[in-house]
Amino acid sequence: MILDQSLAGKVAKFTGLGICLVLTVFPLYWILVTSFKDPGSIFAYPLKYWPSEFSLANYTGLFEQSNFGVFIGNSLIVSLVAAALATVVSLLAAYVLARFEFVSKGAVMGAFLVTQMIPGFIALGSLYILMTRLYLVDSRVGLVLVYVAVSIPLCTVMLRGFFENVPASLEEAAMVDGCSRFSALFRVLVPVMTPGIAASFIFNFVNCWNELFLSVTLLNSDSNKTVPAALNGFISSYNIDWGSMSAAAVLSIIPTMILFAVASRYIVQGLTAGAVKE
Amino acid sequence: MAVTETRPAASSRRTAGSRPPAGRRRRFSGRTALVLLAFMMPAIVFVGLFTYYPLLNGIQMAFRNYNLNDLSDTSWVGLQNFRTLLGDEMFRGTVKNSVVWVVGSLVPQFLIGFTMALWLRRKFRFRGAYQALVFFPWAVSGFLIGILFRWMFNGEFGVVNDLLMKAHLIDTPVPWLADARYAMVAVISANVWYGVTFFAIMILAALQSVPDELYEASAIDGAGKVRTLFSITIPSIRTTLALTVLLRVIWTFNSPELIFGMTGGGPANETHIVTSYMIQVTQEGDYGRASAMGVMVVFVLLLFAIFYLLAVRTRTPRRKAVAR
Numbered sequence: 001m002i003l004d005q006s007l008a009g010k011v012a013k014f015t016g017l018g019i020c021l022v023l024t025v026f027p028l029y030w031i032l033v034t035s036f037k038d039p040g041s042i043f044a045y046p047l048k049y050w051p052s053e054f055s056l057a058n059y060t061g062l063f064e065q066s067n068f069g070v071f072i073g074n075s076l077i078v079s080l081v082a083a084a085l086a087t088v089v090s091l092l093a094a095y096v097l098a099r100f101e102f103v104s105k106g107a108v109m110g111a112f113l114v115t116q117m118i119p120g121f122i123a124l125g126s127l128y129i130l131m132t133r134l135y136l137v138d139s140r141v142g143l144v145l146v147y148v149a150v151s152i153p154l155c156t157v158m159l160r161g162f163f164e165n166v167p168a169s170l171e172e173a174a175m176v177d178g179c180s181r182f183s184a185l186f187r188v189l190v191p192v193m194t195p196g197i198a199a200s201f202i203f204n205f206v207n208c209w210n211e212l213f214l215s216v217t218l219l220n221s222d223s224n225k226t227v228p229a230a231l232n233g234f235i236s237s238y239n240i241d242w243g244s245m246s247a248a249a250v251l252s253i254i255p256t257m258i259l260f261a262v263a264s265r266y267i268v269q270g271l272t273a274g275a276v277k278e
Numbered sequence: 279m280a281v282t283e284t285r286p287a288a289s290s291r292r293t294a295g296s297r298p299p300a301g302r303r304r305r306f307s308g309r310t311a312l313v314l315l316a317f318m319m320p321a322i323v324f325v326g327l328f329t330y331y332p333l334l335n336g337i338q339m340a341f342r343n344y345n346l347n348d349l350s351d352t353s354w355v356g357l358q359n360f361r362t363l364l365g366d367e368m369f370r371g372t373v374k375n376s377v378v379w380v381v382g383s384l385v386p387q388f389l390i391g392f393t394m395a396l397w398l399r400r401k402f403r404f405r406g407a408y409q410a411l412v413f414f415p416w417a418v419s420g421f422l423i424g425i426l427f428r429w430m431f432n433g434e435f436g437v438v439n440d441l442l443m444k445a446h447l448i449d450t451p452v453p454w455l456a457d458a459r460y461a462m463v464a465v466i467s468a469n470v471w472y473g474v475t476f477f478a479i480m481i482l483a484a485l486q487s488v489p490d491e492l493y494e495a496s497a498i499d500g501a502g503k504v505r506t507l508f509s510i511t512i513p514s515i516r517t518t519l520a521l522t523v524l525l526r527v528i529w530t531f532n533s534p535e536l537i538f539g540m541t542g543g544g545p546a547n548e549t550h551i552v553t554s555y556m557i558q559v560t561q562e563g564d565y566g567r568a569s570a571m572g573v574m575v576v577f578v579l580l581l582f583a584i585f586y587l588l589a590v591r592t593r594t595p596r597r598k599a600v601a602r
Contacts, residue, residue, distance in 0.1 A: 009503075034429065042435065047440045089320040089321050092321070093317065093320075095317060096317045112325065117528055117583075118532075119532035121560075122576070124557065125346075125560050125565030126333075130335070149324040152321050153325065156321060212419065228421055231421070235425060249425055253422060256418065257417050
């Protein structure tokens with residue numbers, strides 16, 4: 001074969017890939033191991049790379065000492081609702097942007113893309129004032145609305161790419177058969193695009209689940225806090241309790257990792273399509 | 279024939295009865311235009327109200343004395359906030375840190391990410407599983423990555439010190455995050471770890487769009503590995519490379535989450551970059567000064583993007599000739 005690689009090249013390649021794998025997975029492994037150690041043995045020399053006995057004390061301690069169950073519940077509700085709303089709103093906008101030409105289209109796309117260049121927290125102060133006026137400070141509803149707005153631009157761009165892979169004749173046929181544009185979109189196009197839409201939803205969910213600065217700024221009371229806002233409180237304390245901290249970190253990483261593993265193929269497709277095509 | 283229309287009513291009249299234009303461009307009636315507008319409206323309202331309104335409002339705050347702690351006088355002060363910042367030793371330090379942070383993070387990220395993408399280009403057994411494992415940092419927030427590395431770089435019980443001592447690279451534990459000399463190194467290594475994935479994904483996607491025939495042809499022509507890399511691979515994906523780097527410069531500059539999780543800007547503000555300092559000032563309530571910082575950030579990044587794109591564009595034709 002023309003493209004056959006030399007043996008030395010292969011050895012170098014797989015050694016390199018192996019090192020990358022170890023380095024990538026190690027931090028996750030370490031936080032997992034820490035979280036399952038007995039709280040006393042976390043701060044003991046020599047460091048144990050494999051716990052002598054598995055203990056759930058850090059996890060039970062976390063839920064006893066803080067309202068972590070409430071934080072996780074808040075994060076779940078806020079992220080689910082915001083991701084779902086953002087996906088539906090973006091779906092409608094992406095459909096129009098994918099299928100039709102109009103003069104202000106470039107302006108709309110530009111306005112969406114600019115939001116990706118400017119960090120969301122740049123207007124944190126004036127957003128806080130706006131939310132105060134709307135009586136939406138320290139409210140999960142308020143946070144959901146802001147998250148929807150933050151998620152829409154990138155989600156729209158991703159979904160637009162997925163729409164372009166579906167022939168327009170599909171919904172045209174449905175409309176000839178008497179469907180309205182709206183029902184053609186939801187009865188014919190959406191079922192065809194399910195993987196792409198699911199990936200966009202998961203992408204939104206993960207971003208909302210991970211968001212830090214907006215939640216820290218807009219939420220005050222423990223009953224409303226999301227996980228990142230709560231963790232920010234944990235690390236601000238003078239003496240960090242690394243036992244419950246590691247348990248908290250593990251619990252907030254796991255959901256996103258599972259979701260991402262399920263959808264990563266489509267997310268990568270959606271995100272790279274634009275960059276590679278042009 | 280003009281296919282793009284601003285006024286839907288005119289569109290339906292002018293195009294009635296003519297043949298549909300080529301491509302996926304389509305004409306639409308006034309009623310359809312209303313439906314489309316209704317489809318677009320929710321997105322526009324959300325982004326307008328919760329992104330653009332605060333943004334524009336924030337810009338005008340940059341020119342006012344707007345401090346939450348004392349709202350008795352929120353008058354216009356012109357460029358006062360900007361002058362204060364430029365004279366502020368702390369702010370100038372964060373500018374320097376930002377540059378170190380961006381360059382120090384991106385150069386290794388790019389080189390390692392590129393190498394990984396080259397290694398992953400060709401199929402091998404378990405490649406899918408490998409990618410799923412190696413790409414996982416992407417799912418985790420910078421803030422949590424910061425917390426993970428804060429624990430690993432812990433001066434007393436951190437695993438980094440333990441491993442380095444086992445390898446006899448250091449004799450005594452290094453107080454990574456407490457010592458101003460090492461904190462930035464620690465934070466940047468965490469960020470390098472975090473960002474390699476992104477480069478690997480983007481570059482791999484680009485590599486997979488390069489047709490195999492190009493490689494076969496170059497092999498027939500007797501080109502070696504290095505020659506192929508510089509004459510085929512890089513020219514074929516240079517647009518993606520250029521855009522990926524640009525995006526990463528902007529995002530890295532704008533992403534202080536990892537720093538917040540790892541050091542909170544300390545010790546002695548040594549790891550504060552402009553955007554993390556901006557958030558701290560916002561939290562302190564000085565919205566005027568924070569907004570001024572935001573305006574400067576956007577302005578500088580915009581200038582950078584323009585010059586960068588110009589520089590990339592002028593070099594394109596020569597490269598293309600080589601690629602062929």
